Amino acid sequence: MSTRGAREIEFWLDFGSNYSYLSVMRIEALAAARAVRVVWQPFLLGPIFASFGWSNSPFVLQKEKGEYVWQDMVRQCRKYGLPWRQPTQFPRLGVLPLRVMLAGAGAPWIAEFARRVMLLNFHLDGDINAPAEIGAILTALGQPAAALLAQAASDPVKQALRAQTEAARVRKVFGAPTFLVGGEMFWGNDRLEDALELAAAASP
Amino acid sequence: MSTRGAREIEFWLDFGSNYSYLSVMRIEALAAARAVRVVWQPFLLGPIFASFGWSNSPFVLQKEKGEYVWQDMVRQCRKYGLPWRQPTQFPRLGVLPLRVMLAGAGAPWIAEFARRVMLLNFHLDGDINAPAEIGAILTALGQPAAALLAQAASDPVKQALRAQTEAARVRKVFGAPTFLVGGEMFWGNDRLEDALELAAAASP
Numbered sequence: 001m002s003t004r005g006a007r008e009i010e011f012w013l014d015f016g017s018n019y020s021y022l023s024v025m026r027i028e029a030l031a032a033a034r035a036v037r038v039v040w041q042p043f044l045l046g047p048i049f050a051s052f053g054w055s056n057s058p059f060v061l062q063k064e065k066g067e068y069v070w071q072d073m074v075r076q077c078r079k080y081g082l083p084w085r086q087p088t089q090f091p092r093l094g095v096l097p098l099r100v101m102l103a104g105a106g107a108p109w110i111a112e113f114a115r116r117v118m119l120l121n122f123h124l125d126g127d128i129n130a131p132a133e134i135g136a137i138l139t140a141l142g143q144p145a146a147a148l149l150a151q152a153a154s155d156p157v158k159q160a161l162r163a164q165t166e167a168a169r170v171r172k173v174f175g176a177p178t179f180l181v182g183g184e185m186f187w188g189n190d191r192l193e194d195a196l197e198l199a200a201a202a203s204p
Numbered sequence: 205m206s207t208r209g210a211r212e213i214e215f216w217l218d219f220g221s222n223y224s225y226l227s228v229m230r231i232e233a234l235a236a237a238r239a240v241r242v243v244w245q246p247f248l249l250g251p252i253f254a255s256f257g258w259s260n261s262p263f264v265l266q267k268e269k270g271e272y273v274w275q276d277m278v279r280q281c282r283k284y285g286l287p288w289r290q291p292t293q294f295p296r297l298g299v300l301p302l303r304v305m306l307a308g309a310g311a312p313w314i315a316e317f318a319r320r321v322m323l324l325n326f327h328l329d330g331d332i333n334a335p336a337e338i339g340a341i342l343t344a345l346g347q348p349a350a351a352l353l354a355q356a357a358s359d360p361v362k363q364a365l366r367a368q369t370e371a372a373r374v375r376k377v378f379g380a381p382t383f384l385v386g387g388e389m390f391w392g393n394d395r396l397e398d399a400l401e402l403a404a405a406a407s408p
Contacts, residue, residue, distance in 0.1 A: 071389065172271065187276070190394040
């Protein structure tokens with residue numbers, strides 16, 4: 001949990017979420033420039049949507065909004081200088097990389113791992129839930145892939161992801177990306193800078 | 205309809221929409237600074253939501269999102285220097301002022317009328333569908349209130365609002381505010397500047 005007075009931002013993300021992609025690619029540099037620490041909070045958006053009675057992402061359930069979102073993503077990626085290819089499968093399940101995030105919580109390679117998983121989904125159009133793909137990313141980052149994948153498949157880590165998702169629900173997270181700063185919620189990549197400004201205003 | 209090459213932006217708005225409030229207050233100055241003409245496109249969001257099977261605004265139907273929106277509005281209004289009071293009734297029906305917008309389409313007082321109706325809803329917490337309130341705004345703007353209210357209640361204007369709402373549906377508008385520039389859609393107050401930049405890039 002974030003405490004008031006700390007220069008930190010909680011970043012609640014799901015690797016299947018296209019607007020989370022934008023924030024994953026942007027947050028580390030923006031936070032570092034403001035001396036704000038990023039607290040990565042991986043969770044599963046699907047169960048949150050299910051708690052609203054939705055069987056899928058609103059971008060799938062609501063045809064007009066879904067069509068719009070892909071148009072918006074092209075422009076947003078151009079604006080931020082990010083690569084983009086509309087995934088042939090959406091939303092992709094990203095349970096495995098979310099578990100790896102928890103297995104490696106606090107490690108220095110976490111941010112770069114998150115970026116590569118997002119690029120796999122939204123640039124390379126690859127399967128982010130495939131052990132071979134995720135293992136290759138870990139190896140490229142110089143990490144022990146087999147050990148981390150085994151840890152990600154362990155009961156404590158599985159339970160940790162369930163607990164994260166339940167924590168998101170309790171804290172009234174209803175979408176991703178969501179940023180929490182000292183108890184205040186900011187929803188969506190469009191609010192990343194505002195959330196960081198609030199975090200940067202806290203005492204060091 | 206907007207045509208490619210024209211420096212104009214279509215602004216689809218409903219007076220009940222809180223994010224439309226932000227754009228109504230901001231658009232005229234921002235557009236003028238870029239020599240872009242604003243084409244006001246009043247419509248009723250309720251029938252659009254109904255076409256998705258929703259009985260109300262998602263900010264009402266979805267409790268967590270609704271709570272967030274009021275927190276977001278406080279911050280957004282502070283950021284833009286706009287007054288804000290959370291309406292005691294939401295969403296307010298604004299059929300009458302939407303019809304007045306159509307009765308006065310193209311008149312120079314339209315933008316200021318829209319701002320005053322929005323302030324009535326989101327600052328003064330007043331009934332935007334009351335003839336006395338809307339008449340007072342028209343009088344304050346030096347317009348013939350009785351004649352305009354009568355015109356707003358006429359069959360052609362009623363039909364014009366129905367046609368606007370149907371046009372919104374056909375053009376796949378799914379929320380408000382929505383901006384259309386040369387066939388491209390931008391949804392939400394957060395995209396107002398992007399939409400204006402595209403409009404400003406057209407030949408004069």
